[in-house]
Amino acid sequence: MRKRLRACVRVWGAIALLMIGALPPCAAIEFGLPVWRVVGAMESAEAIVRRLVELGRQAEFVGTQETTLFLPKRQFSRQRVIQRDGRRKVIYLSPPQLKGKEILVDGSRILFDDGTGTAAPDIGFGGELTELSMKHLGTAQVAGRKTHIVEIRPPSRANASRKVWIDAQEWVPLCWEERDAEGNLVSKTRYITIRFGGGVPRIAPPAAASRSVAPPSVQMTPAEAEKMAGFPVREPRYLPKGYHRQAVSVISLSKGHRGAYSINLVYSNGLDLITLWQTPAALIQNAPRPGKPRVSAFGQWVWVRGGYHYTLSATPPLPKAEMHKVIESIP
Structure with missing residues (x-):
């Protein structure tokens, strides 16, 4: 199954x-x-x-x-x-x-x-x-x-x-x-x-984003992800009913950060998705100060804790209380 x-x-x-x-x-x-x-x-x-x-x-x-x-x-x-x-x-x-x-x-x-x-x-x-x-x-x-x-x-x-x-x-x-x-x-x-049809304007990357490179992810186990990224995987101890971990991947970050990586975890109940990104905070431009999670302009929950930058999103949206439970369960 x-x-x-x-x-x-x-x-x-x-x-x-x-x-x-x-x-x-x-x-x-x-x-x-x-x-x-x-x-x-x-x-x-x-x-x-x-x-x-x-x-x-x-x-x-x-x-x-x-x-x-x-x-x-x-x-x-x-x-x-x-x-x-x-x-x-x-x-x-x-x-x-x-x-x-x-x-x-x-x-x-x-x-x-x-x-x-x-x-x-x-x-x-x-x-x-x-x-x-x-x-x-x-x-x-x-x-x-x-x-x-x-x-x-x-x-x-x-x-x-x-x-x-x-x-x-x-x-x-x-x-x-x-x-x-x-x-x-x-x-x-x-x-x-x-x-x-014709007349569609050409598309250029956003000015800030054009400086970033996010190549395809490499699928692996949590242990393999830790070894490649050089930092521990922090998994939530609480997930909404029916959700299980389905994928772990490591993403190489932008140019100029040799050996800099982000870990991506995907959880699903068969249709809906929860996605968690973990990255050393020192690698994130304009990272927020450690403190309470906030919702970004793009609707993702963002916070810094223990020197790491976290981004959490759910598709479709989950109730705020459920998102808080997931966040608080991450060690």
Whole structure:
């Protein structure tokens, strides 16, 4: 069962990269998008999702998307999204505290405009896509375009789901929503305008982020990660019910820091993700002073303790009380 669960997590990690749902409170952010022109009808939901995932970032477009977080409290944001030459840039238009903030997905890197960067989830499949339960629910219009509606559920959480509206010509997700195990709507993102084709501006990395390098992560055990990074892995002693560690990786940091690394831990309950980054505080530019955790402009919990800088995020968002329990359980 655990092997099957890990396979589903790898697949869903790839899908999550295409529609990365929650950097609370800035809400769901979509990244990679695919193009696959096919003549004739789609034979199955699996075929639609496989096209969505396998061909990502080939379409060229400019669009505006709106995201609403419903839980733990209602929050709204709007972003301009540009995709060209395999890169995607997300520029926040609202709310005021996020206006002008930028996120760039460039191959194996996710770069923020504060100069920080992380590794994007690895996309590797095989037959693992069949481990997910998928249902084609029909078609609908989104932003004036025909879409296929697909519901996706993992085998381990029958009551939780993600529903995705996928462009019937370009195979781009134009809308997606997340529901929790009780069926409550957690978040929804929807393109209100989108234009494909020529005239899409070139994408340059944010000025600060362009100085950072975040190469692909190396998967390993916690002991191997400690040996490579040169510092101990600090794992939370508390996780919400159903979550287990699914991946450990070490990321090489920016140029100029020879032998400088960050450790990334990913936990999942089969559909949702908790991600924890650990880095020596001396390597983090403008790291906060040791003290109480704070929520960054991008919605991640950030703090410094014992000489290490921590970043914690959950997709979809978890209640504040649960996040505090995870943070306080880290030794």
